[in-house]
Amino acid sequence: MRETVALKLRIVGIVQGVGFRPFIYRLAVARGVGGYVVNLGGSDVEVYVEGERDSIVSFLRGLIEEKPPPARIEGVDLEVVEPRGFRSFSIRRSERRRGRRSIIPPDFGICVHCLAEIHSAGRFYKYPWNSCAWCGPRFSMMYDVPYDRDRTSMRAFPLCEECRRDYEDPYNIRRFHAQGISCKRCGPATRVFTADGRELVVDDPVEWAARRLEEGYIIAVKGVGGYHIAALASNDSVVAELRRRKGRPAKPFALMVRDCRIASRIVVIPRGACAVLSSAERPILLLPRRPGAPVSELVAPGLDKLGVMLPYTGFQALLLERMKDGFLIMTSGNRSGAPMCTSLECVIDELADIVDYIVDHERVIVHRVDDSVLRYTAGRLVFLRRSRGYAPAWIYSPFNIKESIAVGAELQNAGAVGFEDKIVPTQYIGDMDEPGQIEELERELNWLIRVYGLKPRVIAVDKHPFYRTRSLALRLAEKYGAEIVEVQHHHAHAASAMLEYNVANGETRVAITIDGAGYGEDGTIWGGEVLVVSYREFKRVGSLHSFPLPGGDRATLYPARALIGLLYSCGWRLEEVLQLLSSRNMLSPSVLPYGEAEARASYLQCSSSISTTSMGRTLDAAAVLLGVAERRSYEGEPAMRLEAAARGCGAVGFEAPVELKDGRFVVNTCALVEQVVDALDKHSTCSIAGGVQLALGRALGQIALNALRGTRLPAVVYVTGGASVNDYLVEGIREALGKEVEIRLQRKLPPGDGGIAVGQLAIASSRIDE
Template sequence: FHAQGISCPKDGPRLYLLNRDFEIVDCKDPINEASKLIDEGFIVAIKGIGGYHIAALASDDDVVLELRKRKRRPRRPFAVMGLNTKVLKKLVYMSEEDEVILNSPQAPILLLPKKPDTPVSRYVSPDLSHEGVFTAYTALHYLLLMNTRDKYLVMTSGNISGEPMCTDEECAKSRLSKIADYFLIHDREIVNRVDDSVVRKTGDQYVILRRGRGHAPLWITVNRDLGGEFIAFGGDVASAGAVGFEDKVVLTQFIGDLDSLRAQKDLLKYVDYFVKNYSLGQKMKPVVVVDAHPQLHARRLGLEYARARSLPLVEVQHHYAHVLGVAMDNGLEGLISGIALDGVGWGLDGTVWGGEVLLFNTETYGFKRLGSISPLPLTSDRDAHIPLRLLFAYYSHRGLEFEKIPRLIDFEVNRDYLFECKAAYTLVKLGKYTPASSTGRLLDMVASILNPRIERTYEGEPAIWLEALAHAGKDLIEIDHFKIAMRDGIYRLLYDDVLDWLIDNKSNMDRCTLARSFLYSFGRALGELLLVSIKGENVNGVVVSGGAAVNEFIYRGIRDKLKEHGLKPHLPRNIPPGDGGLAFGQVIAASLKVNSSSR
């Protein structure tokens, strides 16, 4: 590890090992002592360069379960840090390309397929096909791992679930002392919080899922002058903000979900830091950009920021920002069609969107909504947490009697689910629901068909489980029951017959085959939806964005279908496909709007 820092045996910096009460543990070598404690089954918080990690044995079921209990993180996967790629190759399948990524200066967490004989506890990433692994990227981590028996450890963010990770001792003592048994700290100040970047491969391309250490805050150069200065506040999930000026857009590092007040303060802090760092507002008034959804925290923060500084404001529709951002990230110009696949976004018609085919021009502001998946009824935020609610709401909308649904899906609704299912079913009957053309909720519903007890304990869990199930399958049946019809002035992808087919076959076919077949066939159907929607349009390219865009089987289906017609779907190159890249597209959209109105 190359470093040209200033260090001195007398004046530091120094390392200390502390117990849970933040008292110094008397030892000659704090790193070696921390390694011994981890090997004994203790959980140790480690102060790194961008924040605190929590380290623990990855090979011990009891230790991992205890960590989950203390972090109140029942199922969300932990990352595993290895001494080097040689160690990690014992845990996951790794190509030469993967090894280059892991050994790069960015050293991100990379999602790789687990080996069947992996010694890593099954509770590290329960029921998933891939493990998030990365290499020791500082001398501190390297020495710590070198002294452990396994040479690999769980290395997860040092935070209370839902909050930003700790960067100072005050936060560590108040928030991590109920999680960690010991603390390995240094006396250098962490000025800016930055999480580890996360990368996965979809198709033949590596995609950044979380843009943090090593990637942020590098600016992204676009193929035009923005014609102004812009401050974008992004979305609420896996949030990041951005500033734009000249021909550059600078995304903040990953902030996290904006449900916590600490995360909201972080977004404001780092957006304002960029504004000052790049001297925005010196020559002109920057334009503040927010999502059109009236209930987002990010929108409220942006509105308050603009109002307090008397700055102009632009609203941008969620999925337009997604697909426009990917087009500009790939340097595409002219007429482009985009497929946006995510959970929920505010639609211009007042409904929820999340499975859309849009047409837009990179030279002018605005878009046309040409197609979408058929909307399903959303009754409550609870639907996303208990997908079985979605299934009962859906069949309520189709007119099926409540008592017949459990027999249809072959699941006896017990007391735990009875109230939830009846509530969703009744709300639809009363007409109290929101139509949602949501890919995320459709995937949740399919997951509940194959596993009625599945619940969401972290963002995207049912859909991630469904993809993992598909990876475990070997056979693939192309389901030809999707239909496309013109409804409400746009093309709709209809899936009623597909869901019926899944239910009819789940008792006599392997779940893995069903999952694999559905996801791939859904991707091909989306490709067909796009082709039908853009018929007669001379598009220069196709982009795919949104959190579900990186699902391997959905993307493969879209790619294969479009390839038959000479088209290639582009994924993002430098920005996350989900809301972590939303602010990038917001900047581009606002630039087009401001400059078109000034002509």
């Protein structure tokens, strides 16, 4: 006798807005099982299936193996229930009742099927905003959850008759109940404007834009989560003009490239990278520049890598097909430091001096979502910026998280909200000292709190007394009646890394946290720390050598000041310092605006200046001493140049000794400086640059080993902070740790301050009593 079984499945993950219900429907019909599928409010999917045992097993296998490409199943609750006599299968109307909270779908790049339609006859031919259940914008156009067309900015575009038919046809694999679909009859129109907002009538906006770009014009192009600025990347004078207009002397520009084949002409593509570039997430990857690549040197001055991404809208794909080079600069459409524009008004107000023309479309961008950026460190991908394609997907915590908010730090910031066993980092927001950014962070956090229906009890904030996120934390605490918990910067970095690797609450680990700056427990600036750490607390067991930063922030902009501070702390006399600076051409105004006078003043300022153990400032000092950086024109520039300068040659074997001082292990950077100065005339800049970074890494690794010695802690060291993306530092740490101790880098979250909110939440949550 044949056995009838019935199952009730509750599926959590990215299962809404990716054609999941029609997929389930077709699968059920094909396997001959009865039942229904329904979206529960909150966006979980419930599936009831009933049929012969073999059919049900086959259905379950298909569920995993044949699911739509962008779907992510995060969890399945499976319950065996009494059969109810279902013969046929149906898609039920979405229910409003609350289910488990579910992931909000991120924005996906255009799929191969939609691209193919753009190139074939029919109503999608040359339609630049074609999308389907498997691709297209999601989060960036959502006003509310669950994800249905009338809660997105596509509600302004009622479906035409044919799109309506597709939408209602369960056999239309990619359009049935696909919320974002449109065609050239019913979808957003593409329009062209002059920079001051006069509309131009053009026949074919793609063709028109391609021609203007070839002529050297600079154009703002509306994309998914904001506007790009597009310009020729192969033409020095165009790139120089763009730099002049943007007031951006050196910060690298990202490139959009037609396909992997063209990308491989300008960068070296490691195995697997093409799949990442063409994934639904379509991130920017930083890849080694190919020697002789036809890309202007001005695109990424002084760096060995280029940021490349593939087109992720139909418009971008059509545009790149028409460009002779096959690639273009596609940089964020913003004024230097300001948020990327998401509206035509913003482009006209703020970018009129930068761009010549604007190519616009009519779909409203609800959430600004910048391009995500990843690079390879120690041979594997690491996030520099987690945004489009990834945010606001959540990550799991190994322990229960109180309903809470974390506001992050200050620069390159993102926030996060937490609940249950989940933490939802916001998309990348930006620098909090730029107008509009704090407000945007506040909006995004409040939005997540609302759509997830949270009652936050805790607001986590950095210990720094002057971060702008502090006032935001105070506002949020008042609004929600929540308690503020202060979290030390590097403790949060370490916790973020530990959470990513599922370290349980109550466990203790060793972490190396290296970055530019974080407010220390002792009121000085930390940034080269070795911590013995749990979520609840930490002990600072070691650090880099501490030195004064004459002029504070000015020492960040002018790395020669950091070098002067370092030399001062190492006991160099003023005359010795001046002589070194002079011999290395560091008294010129390109390095220190007031030359020798400024050098003298800086030296005298040292005794009263704030001091730091920052890895960033230590690398800055090395970079200026080696002549690979003069000033810092963007965050991290000297350190990035130093890393780039070390490529392709053997490193000098320097040693930075570790000493026990005031109860902690301290790296003797002074001894390292002596060796470097001595090597300046004997070795190449390249080999010295590599040697310095490796030696600093080895010294920190040595301290971590010391911290592990004699304990029962697992033989694992977490390495995090913005500087932990540096290949040479990581290699140095690895050398010191040897084979016995495992090194763990952040891979799911940015190790820089974009990932810090996650650590703040974990710490705050573990500190609050039940």
